[in-house]
Amino acid sequence: MTRRARTRLFLAAAAVIAAVFALACLRLPPFGTQTHPYADRAVEATMRQRTANTVSSVNFDQRAFDTLGEETILFAAVLGAVGLLRRTADERRTRPRPVAVLPSTRLFGAVMLPITLLTGVYIVGHGQLSPGGGFQGGVILATGVHLSYLAADYRVLDRLRHREALDRADALAAGTFAALGLIGLGAGAAYLQNVLHLGTFNQLVSGGLVPYINAAVGVEVATGVIVILAHFLDQTEEFAGGGKGGSR
């Protein structure tokens, strides 16, 4: 199919989608409606489960099985990306050269690195109480680690993230989520059912299973994103093509 024909076909399809979508929107309850049957039930369940952050309760308790599926997609995507980016036979590893960094940049990175990591841990840890949780905190932790790349150079980053340990932590965290579900089965309830002691509403340890699943997700997201970024950085930083010049 030529480009023009493809674009025409798309525009025709898009016109139909736009028309039907707009019609559907007119029949939806208006923006900001007061009737939210699902919200009312979710909030009710959250109060019963003593989890202050309703979103975390939905993710890690009421819909924990769905989140297990999401997390499996994440794990599979990391695995796939790493598999695709591994070194091929005609690429060789070169020693990364140390690069001069401005002192102000170095200072910025050195100050920001611990602050960002602490923020990440805080956001993971308070997921059941305040906005945040394993997904957001994990990404913050992963990006925080890369501040060392900004502040120093690649070798420092490389020392900071121990490849094998991260790979293992990623797999372990994914397995922990699945294993935590077995607690429910052991207590004679359903898989991933929240059977742990629920604790006191709005305390750090409350919501039963929620903080534990939340922490496992935090570790998995953080290690997964670091591993992916590490492999992409490898593609640009460390590899010189095998056929490049005669510098071997």
Add this chain to the structure above:
Amino acid sequence: MNELVILPVLLLLAAVATMAALARDPARQAVVLAVLGMVLALLFTLLQAPDVALSQLAVGTAVTPLLILLTLRAVRRDRRRKQAEDRRKS
């Protein structure tokens, strides 16, 4: 009060998303995507979704543009390598 701000942010979002989709150069697109991530995070905050805003801010402004830029760099490096090989062969 917050709800009055939602309208202009929605229009801004539509404009930035259009710019991001129509930007032809992938490197420039990555920068527009970072801006899009920020506008989305702002909208989500106004829609009372701090949890989503937080992950959108971290992913949309940092991780996705960074991944695209790194891929572009790797693609360009591979292109240069292939050109150098071709020159040697001819």
Add this chain to the structure above:
Amino acid sequence: MSVLPFLVAGWILLVGMYGMVTSRDLVHAVGCLAVAQSSTYVLLLSVGFRHGGTAPVYSDIPTNARVVDPVVQALALTDVVVGATVTALLLALALQLQKRHGTVDPDALDGLRG
């Protein structure tokens, strides 16, 4: 105003798809996919919004406060992060195509060789 957020979501989806269809660079197409994907978050959160509602986090508001829908937020939240790793997977595929076939132009890849 009552349908505008939904229409904006639909517009973002279509404009992202247009970018993908007309793209000459797979890395660019992945960026457009990210645009199209963000429309789902806008739609979900708009559907869950409630006039006068606050964020569904009860750590510092009374337990009978009016809140927006937490279910759609939970759906969007996980997808934002999972979507980023899927983006990474697609970019890795594009990079692998460049290495194997020397191009990331989808039109030049018509007759895929093994």
